[in-house]
Amino acid sequence: MLLRYLILSLTIVALAQTGFAQTLVYDGTTPDKPGKHLVFLAGDHEYRSEESLPAMARILAKHHGFKCTVLFSVDQKTGEIAPGSSYMPGTEALDDADLMVIFLRFQDFPAEQMQPIVDYLDRAGPVVGMRTSTHAFKIPNDSEFVRFDYRSKDPDFKDGFGRQILGETWAGHYGQNHVMSTRLDLIPAQKSHPILKGVEHPWVHAGGYWTEPTPDSVVLANAQPLQGMTPDSPPAEGKLPCPGVWTRTYSNEAGKSGRVFTTTYGASEDILNEDFRRLMINACFWACGEEDEIKPNLNIEFVGPYNPTTFKFNGHRRGVLPSDLAGWESPIMPITKPVTE
Secondary structure (H helix, E strand, O other): OOHHHHHHHHHEEEEEEEEOOOEEEEEEEEEEEEEOOOEEEEOOOOHHHHHHHHHHHHHHHHHHHOEEEEOOOOOOOOOOEEEOOOOOOHHHHHHHOOOEEEOOOOOOOOOHHHHHHHHHOOOOOOOOEEEEEEHHHHOOOOOHHHHOOOOOOOOOOOOOHHHHHOOOOOOEEOOOOOOOOOEEOOOOOOOOOOOOOOOOOOEEEEEEEEOOOOOOOOEEEEEEOOOOOOOOOOOOOOOEEEEEEEEEEOOOOOEEEEEEEEEOOOOOOHOOOOOOHHHHHHHHHHOOOOOOOOOOOOOOOOOOOOOOOOOOOOOOOOOHHHHHOOOOOOEEOOOOOOOOO
């Protein structure tokens, strides 16, 4: 029975269904190592969070013994992954989560899906925020959740989730996608930080975002836009570096603090870079309090085929259900599925 349990927990992905909606779970825990529960929210329109997040989740589950739940924005009628649909069943998984990894853009979820996110933040749960999560929510003024809007005017929650939790809201592009890639230059004074263990020269495909994080943020790397799509491209003319990776903490009403890691990168092709992928895996360890487990040679190899789609608006693979990504060896994404134009 014990052997059967180990095989099931290490190699089978559980799918909890409500109608067509599916919650994807990669479970690497074992009876002697009940790993922490990490919940990933994939729901942006452009940068293929539906690819980068399950790939990261598999690494953390298979190689490092975490339980990783991956949620997607989906089509309400078909259950297919629909980037940016503002419909994400399963957020109640956050009720017992030890970490929320968030990669959303301009979402306005139904109340029953938004409330677990609010409850998680109210208990000061740790957060890893990626790319468009600086503007994760676009919420109308008549909503009870309007304070989370990326342009929130609430004096106690100005500029919403992005600024108040991650440390920055949407401030604009700072480098043209697919023309200017980005080099992430580590801050020398922070090279001993656990998140930077084994990280040397991260480089990403995505163009830059301009950022001015909150003063309490600790910048780990500056983003230098490059005039070209290779790591050795020269710096883009007239574009000085700005923060691209940082940490901070936020507090709930009871004074409890939660760790936050934010990067304005993380697109589908960004995690092909080993140094950036290591940075992200290390960040998840650190945010949930497992920094003592971070080693310079931590295993960050992809689990199963990873076939990233070049990111763009309306560029996702159509007809993909969360269940299509189940198991350790199912391709992310299945290349037989057509890409929207």
